[in-house]
Amino acid sequence: MSSIISSDGALGPTYVEIFGPVFWGFCATLVLCGVSTLQGYLYFTRYNDRTGIQVVAGIMLFLDFLSMGLICQSMYYYMLPHYGSLGPLSAVTRELSVECLISAIITFISQMYFVYQLRIGESMLLKSGGRAAWVMIHMTIILGAASLAGGVGCVAIMFTHPHSILMNRNRAFIILAGINKAFGAAADIVATIAMCLFLTGAETGIKRTSSLLRSLIHLVINRGLLVTFAQILMLVLFFASTTHLYWLAVHINTTKLYVNTFFAMLNARTSYLDTVSGPHISMGGLSSARSATVVHTASVDEVKKFSGMNHNSYTMDAIKVTTTSTVADI
Template identity: 65%
Template structure:
């Protein structure tokens, strides 16, 4: 411990426990969320056989999440144990924490771009749909650029991050979190709009779409609130480390909501499937079975002369909607 480092009196400034306490409890929550991520990943890889690119993205997200936990553990050790009672470590940000911030930026951007992929799979026509998808991409990219800029400033000015914060670093952090929140808000609104347009008036289909919208809204609220809370604590409580406690959990929320939306397909399909077919493995094959069953039923009714124009429309929407559930 440095001979010049002293613990400030409680009447003069915050104590060691007051400064590092929120980070410690945030770290505890992140460990719990990390365990949830591991469980979500296990359920996904044992239940689904999606296309290779989707599985690769899922594997990357899970790997980066585990690496993030390891880096956070190392940083917690450095700041709290070897220099216990001293604020001297706050004069320098570790390389491990810098790398963790970069991983957080990659996870956030990947989750947002996968949501864009989901928006694309809904295939909602019109200029509004294209504009909203473009906005999510632009906002997410600007947020990623701001986050990468933050990491660069952390490597270049490691002594001006926690104490005597660098102004450029603060501006870049504001850009990263602000545009990240904007991307999540637009993506959530866009998905709800696209799904509401797919409503056919059929009770089963409407119920399924409502469940999808609830899932999307819950995901959007979680990650958006996390980004906004991080932005507020970063600027409003610059003398404390509340923002760091929020930061290490924001990454976990993106990973958990990513796998949560992937794993929710089973419960949705089982709840709204017309038959009692077992659902496991490749969800695309399941969608094809649903489409084949619907088309066979329509063909049989067509031979009997029982189909009207509205039945063709309903059948087409049913097939498309079933595919949407599988892809989302």
């Protein structure tokens, strides 16, 4: 099996040592793509959200499938026609370059969906977090845009200097990749903190509402920790090793994590609705026969007016927790 020979004549890692981690990362990617497919199926068969939310969800699912196809093609190129040869590893495929662009777009969409949720409940967020909360919303937008710009820059370098990406990395590529991952992780951290402030501000002291909000906070924190850990791990591996492709194995899975957590946030609404009942709590935004019977302070016409649709259909782009003193959109 061929190996890389260093400048001092010592043998470097073999093909298997270099590309082995990418293969196992590819296996994990296949599993995560299957999970996102199931998540997407559950979403589109259970909910009838606003057209804008459905379009965004459809775009996320389409980009996920496209990303998976491009990864499969790249794996085929490196592992079958050129198996055991280190020559092809000196250049990145165009398919993998396009996949990196898709990854940056998916990450940005996922982060901006958090911003959208925060803007829905901006008044409550400002009440609980003061001006700092307003700053965090705009920081998330700026950091997310910077991460996207870094990702687009990386793709541009990958197309213009394909032989300076995987092994002998281009300096500009290293800087842009650092910007992409570092600012992406920062955007996720800020968005998670802002959402937790928002949910904390919705606390009313009512037992059922408090339990629901705690569950939502746990979901938001777990989502934030997962994607932030993936971004930081990829960044560390990228700078820690220049002769191995551990970072690439993490990169191809990060895209799937963003898609899965995006749909997990959407699909979690049904399970949380099932935990809430009682005369003082309603889940607005999701309009159904069940929710209409729970609301004692609003008429059916008011529920229909709020949702903009018939009360027998599901329409929800955010969870609205309504109590006698607080309204929180999630």
